[in-house]
Amino acid sequence: MKYIIRAKKLITVTDVGTIENGAMLVEDGIIKEVGRWDTLKNQIPKFDLIDCSNQVITPSLVDCHTHLLEFAPSSLYPVTTKTHFLAGKAILFKALSSGITALGEQICGHPLCDFSVSEYRDAVADFPMDISFATTSISIGFEDLAHFTSITGSKAVSQSDLTSSNLVKKIAENSDYPGENIFINATPANFTEDVVPKAGEIIYTTEQLKEIVAIYHDADKKIGCHVAGEEGIGMAIKAGFDVLHHAHGITDKQIDKVVEKGIQIVVTPMGGTHLPPNSPEQIVKLIERKIPVSISTDAYLPPYPGVPWLPFQDRSLKGPDSLMLIAGPSMKLLKNTFDENQILALLTNSPARILGKENQFGRLEPGLAANFLVAEGIPGLEITDVDQIKKVFYKGVKVIERG
Numbered sequence: 001m002k003y004i005i006r007a008k009k010l011i012t013v014t015d016v017g018t019i020e021n022g023a024m025l026v027e028d029g030i031i032k033e034v035g036r037w038d039t040l041k042n043q044i045p046k047f048d049l050i051d052c053s054n055q056v057i058t059p060s061l062v063d064c065h066t067h068l069l070e071f072a073p074s075s076l077y078p079v080t081t082k083t084h085f086l087a088g089k090a091i092l093f094k095a096l097s098s099g100i101t102a103l104g105e106q107i108c109g110h111p112l113c114d115f116s117v118s119e120y121r122d123a124v125a126d127f128p129m130d131i132s133f134a135t136t137s138i139s140i141g142f143e144d145l146a147h148f149t150s151i152t153g154s155k156a157v158s159q160s161d162l163t164s165s166n167l168v169k170k171i172a173e174n175s176d177y178p179g180e181n182i183f184i185n186a187t188p189a190n191f192t193e194d195v196v197p198k199a200g201e202i203i204y205t206t207e208q209l210k211e212i213v214a215i216y217h218d219a220d221k222k223i224g225c226h227v228a229g230e231e232g233i234g235m236a237i238k239a240g241f242d243v244l245h246h247a248h249g250i251t252d253k254q255i256d257k258v259v260e261k262g263i264q265i266v267v268t269p270m271g272g273t274h275l276p277p278n279s280p281e282q283i284v285k286l287i288e289r290k291i292p293v294s295i296s297t298d299a300y301l302p303p304y305p306g307v308p309w310l311p312f313q314d315r316s317l318k319g320p321d322s323l324m325l326i327a328g329p330s331m332k333l334l335k336n337t338f339d340e341n342q343i344l345a346l347l348t349n350s351p352a353r354i355l356g357k358e359n360q361f362g363r364l365e366p367g368l369a370a371n372f373l374v375a376e377g378i379p380g381l382e383i384t385d386v387d388q389i390k391k392v393f394y395k396g397v398k399v400i401e402r403g
């Protein structure tokens with residue numbers, strides 16, 4: 001399959017920047033050339049024309065921290081083991097129709113699910129989306145703390161099991177990328193405050209964290225953590241984590257350390273920890289320090305209450321279709337100082353890099369997969385409504401079309 005697709009402008013998210021009146025050649029699912037329409041149009045009729053000259057083309061979106069296949073199906077639908085992945089695929093389809101063609105999924109262990117990590121992988125192997133899995137352990141802040149792991153399924157484990165090097169090794173072996181591989185603080189998960197009074201409690205010592213990090217690094221894997229609050233973040237930095245997820249409540253001094261150590265941060269402005277989530281001002285501060293930042297939803301999640309930058313009126317669970325909406329305030333605040341390509345990288349190239357797939361997708365660049373969308377404006381910056389995303393392409397194939 002060979003085509004040339006024309007647009008009002010292409011946001012490449014590369015050094016080339018924005019190309020007005022641009023076009024892109026796609027062959028066998030790969031981007032072949034990106035340039036001006038004037039210089040590429042002579043490729044017709046060798047290449048079929050798809051004319052989107054009134055619309056914008058950008059790389060499709062990447063949400064590098066989600067819980068769509070393990071926690072979401074039973075939170076959203078009355079599923080059984082038999083129908084769990086039917087609901088899972090419906091949830092993935094909603095993400096795809098929101099312009100997202102790559103996910104970083106967490107498999108944490110869950111009281112209601114006994115699927116193995118490979119069953120999650122197999123269930124979505126044919127879905128037109130690139131899914132990386134982070135295998136993790138999780139600590140939920142109930143009155144009696146509850147711990148699970150991706151290896152032990154629905155059976156709760158003890159706090160001391162969490163640092164068993166055998167178990168940690170198995171978790172590390174199955175992990176594709178540095179997601180929230182361990183929860184330094186107990187999480188509120190999707191529960192209201194009264195049910196999870198111990199959310200925020202620190203589960204590990206710095207020594208234990210160092211040992212866990214060493215197990216991942218010895219296996220040649222990067223490791224990320226769920227962390228919030230000055231104390232936990234300080235421990236994570238000392239222990240040598242590669243990626244901090246959330247980092248709610250990070251201090252200016254800790255930002256200096258993060259810069260010094262080259263740590264990446266996945267911010268979740270909708271919530272996800274016991275503390276108020278990353279504000280647009282904090283996200284701008286991280287980016288001004290040139291820290292590689294990705295914005296992600298941590299979906300499905302109830303929005304943190306009383307946060308002025310979130311537009312939600314209720315606390316019902318929000319999904320990846322909210323990615324543009326929750327990223328919008330930060331992206332708009334960056335507009336005074338940064339180019340639109342650098343800003344869109346927060347939802348494309350940076351999360352692709354967290355997944356270790358920056359050489360596969362996340363930019364409009366020759367040689368990368370033709371994962372892109374056609375929209376009425378730049379996602380997050382100019383549009384936040386998924387209905388304004390008109391077409392989504394995955395590996396060169398149109399998978400979403402809106403009239």
Ligand SMILES: [Zn+2]
Pocket residue numbers: 065066067106180272298
């Ligand atoms: Zn999470």
